Amino acid sequence: MLNLSNVKVDIQGSRILNGITLSVGAGELVCLVGRNGAGKTTTFRSIMGYRKIKSGEITFDGLDLTAMQTWQIAQSGIGFSPEESEVYADLTVAENIELSTWTRPKGRPAEQRIEEAYQVFPKLRQYLARGGAELSGGERKMVSIARALTLDPQLLLLDEPFEGLSPAIIPVIAEGVASIRAMGKGVLMAESNVHHIPDYVDRIYVLERGELMFSGTLTEAHRDRDVMRVIAGEVEAAS
Numbered sequence: 001m002l003n004l005s006n007v008k009v010d011i012q013g014s015r016i017l018n019g020i021t022l023s024v025g026a027g028e029l030v031c032l033v034g035r036n037g038a039g040k041t042t043t044f045r046s047i048m049g050y051r052k053i054k055s056g057e058i059t060f061d062g063l064d065l066t067a068m069q070t071w072q073i074a075q076s077g078i079g080f081s082p083e084e085s086e087v088y089a090d091l092t093v094a095e096n097i098e099l100s101t102w103t104r105p106k107g108r109p110a111e112q113r114i115e116e117a118y119q120v121f122p123k124l125r126q127y128l129a130r131g132g133a134e135l136s137g138g139e140r141k142m143v144s145i146a147r148a149l150t151l152d153p154q155l156l157l158l159d160e161p162f163e164g165l166s167p168a169i170i171p172v173i174a175e176g177v178a179s180i181r182a183m184g185k186g187v188l189m190a191e192s193n194v195h196h197i198p199d200y201v202d203r204i205y206v207l208e209r210g211e212l213m214f215s216g217t218l219t220e221a222h223r224d225r226d227v228m229r230v231i232a233g234e235v236e237a238a239s
C-alpha cells in the first residue's frame with residue numbers, strides 16, 4: 001500500500017533522512033521507532049507532502065505522492081494525526097471531528113464515518129459541545145485521531161500518539177489504536193519509547209540519525225542488543 005524507497009531529505013543543507021526504505025501493507029500496524037531527532041516526524045511530513053524529498057520514491061497504491069499536494073495526498077486516503085494534536089480552538093469537539101467529512105466528501109456516508117470515530121474513542125461523546133480550547137492533552141489527542149479517521153483513510157499516520165500524556169490516558173489511546181487496527185485500516189505509528197509499541201505490531205523499523213538501522217518483528221528487535229541500546233537504553237539492554 002505505502003512504499004518508501006531510498007528516501008533522502010535535506011534540511012538547510014543537512015542530510016536529515018538518508019535513504020529510508022519502508023512499507024506498510026493493507027491493514028498492517030507498523031511502528032517507526034527512534035530517539036528524539038532521529039527523523040520520524042520528517043518521514044511523516046515527507047509522506048504528507050509538507051516537505052520535498054531530495055531523492056527516492058514515495059508511492060501509495062501506485063500513486064506517486066511526491067508529485068501531489070498535501071490535500072490530494074489526504075484525499076487519496078492517508079490520514080495524519082501530528083505530534084502536536086491540531087485542534088481548532090474556535091470549533092467544538094464535534095465540529096473538529098466532522099471537519100474531514102467536509103474536506104473529503106467522497107467515500108462512505110459522513111454519519112457512518114463519524115460514528116466509527118466515536119466508537120474508537122467513546123469518551124469523546126461526553127465532550128461534543130465543548131470548545132476545542134477547553135481540552136486536556138489526552139482529549140486533544142483523541143480529537144486529532146478521530147478527525148484523521150473521519151477522513152475515511154485506508155492508512156493512518158500517528159506521530160507519537162502517547163507523547164506527553166498522563167499514564168491514566170495512555171491505555172485509552174492504546175485501545176483506540178487497537179480498534180483502528182481491528183477495522184482493517186493500515187497504521188504507521190512513530191514512537192520513541194519501545195514500551196509503547198503494541199505487542200501485535202506487524203513490523204518495526206528503527207531509525208537512528210536519519211538512517212534505518214533495523215527492520216523486523218518486535219521479538220527480533222528485543223533480541224538485538226544494538227537495537228535495544230538505541231530504543232530502550234543501556235540498562236535494559238544489559239539485563
Ligand SMILES: Nc1ncnc2c1ncn2[C@@H]1O[C@H](COP(=O)(O)OP(=O)(O)OP(=O)(O)O)[C@@H](O)[C@H]1O
Binds near residue numbers: 039040
Ligand atoms: N524545520 C527544520 N529546520 C531545521 N532542522 C530541522 C527541521 N525539522 C527537523 N529538523 C531536524 O531534523 C532532525 C530530525 O527531526 P524530526 O523532527 O524528524 O525527529 P523526530 O524523530 O520526529 O524527533 P522527536 O522524537 O523529537 O519528535 C532533527 O535533528 C531536527 O533538528
Ligand SMILES: [Mg+2]
Binds near residue numbers: 040041042083159
Ligand atoms: Mg517527531
